[in-house]
Amino acid sequence: MRKKIIVLADIRKKDVCECLKQVKPWLEDRVDILGWYNAFEEIEKAKLPNTDYLILFGGDGLFLGAARATSPYPIPLLGVNFGKLGFLAEVSIDEFFDKMPEILDGQGKIESRMMLECVVERGGVILHKHLGINEVSIKESCGCRMLYTSLSINQEPIISYGGDGVIVATPTGSTAYSLSSGGPVVSPGLDSFIITPICPHLLNLRPLVVGAEHTIQIHFLPPFPDGIVLNIDGQMHFPLETTDRVSVYKACEKFFMLTTGERSFFRILKEKLAWGEGKIKI
Template identity: 40%
Template structure:
């Protein structure tokens, strides 16, 4: 018997490559007797059904199924984290650390999840603020990471790092990453950062190509407040980037403050989910 009553379907934005899987999931959920709402990202992929905005799914659904890659799930997580609606991902992307339901066969893993047979995780997220002249000019959430990086030029940027108001260091680098445990297998990993188990209450502070041989990543408690001050004296060509999807240009003396968001996102996995198996498969370990 289904554990859920109303399901929202979210897809990679108007991407025809996911339409077949989206249709399979749509028909499956309907055949299980559940009510279905289609997010506006599915517009044009199924033909007739009416679509709704994401906030309607957050207010009315008790499960959201994401069809696409990890990037699609990142967007859904940012928009739904404050609603307590759990997410399950059907993989139509490339790597797929987060969207781990296979679209092959009869979607039996998805059927099991809908019927209440799953592993639930609560993944922490970041709350990021950009301050200019002491005033907050932009707020954003991030599931994987917040990146401060140079923009469109090959040059380093100078900045200071403080944690809980305590000065840590001044650094010259291509940028810096503040990553959640989920994001530790994304940009941070390719920059030489550690893999952090998603159940740990921790954050990774990972410099990007630092101009010193002694710089190392930091792993800090997720209760930390991390502040980044742009101290570069020359005109700054840099950005604050959240999840590789939300971009904001920086100016000299801007401050970025990053902390754990006060709500976590619920992720549902198949009952046979094994984090270390995912690492072996995705990273080609022996």
């Protein structure tokens, strides 16, 4: 039976536009295309329940948005990388033509990964509630003053941070902003949160890894900066007030990655971060 596919392509990238000239007739000969889209906001929700796979041509940013947008449906996402590192969109265009027949024949590997949910409360009222794939980051918005935050786990006060802000990341996000801020790499099969201070003022403030069964709460301490901003996956941005309360916990939803099954997470780390080679491949 022919698979039903949705294709999402970042046509802002010249290489993506060129590759689609070959990809489009190749796919249309082998699968039923339910739609070609240029942005995840364009995807028609009514088509998602009948979709077998979602194929993305772009970078990890496109993958993040698509995973959030399709999260109510267990649709495996296959990312063809036209970005830089490509931890999520891991397949190259050359591998796509070589491996896609096997994937369409059911020989691909489907991997489920946890998502986080972030809630912002103001005066006891929920102001924002959003899913995330990689991380929630909270920062001082103008970049010129310190932000003081108090972090609790399951309502128990744990630590206060003074610095540029704090990140709460999933294992999938441990190779993104958290890693750049000194956080550890965590295997994506572990349900956990990585709490990473951003440029902390004190050297004894280190990243912390906790189980995903915990709820993390963050509020703000004086002196307050002129502005605070919350970011989810680097794609959704919300201004915060000093009295706001932020909670992060494991979402009920998961997202699903479709891969060739030939690369382990550790092999991908070695390839993308050039471990032992002295230079990151971008």
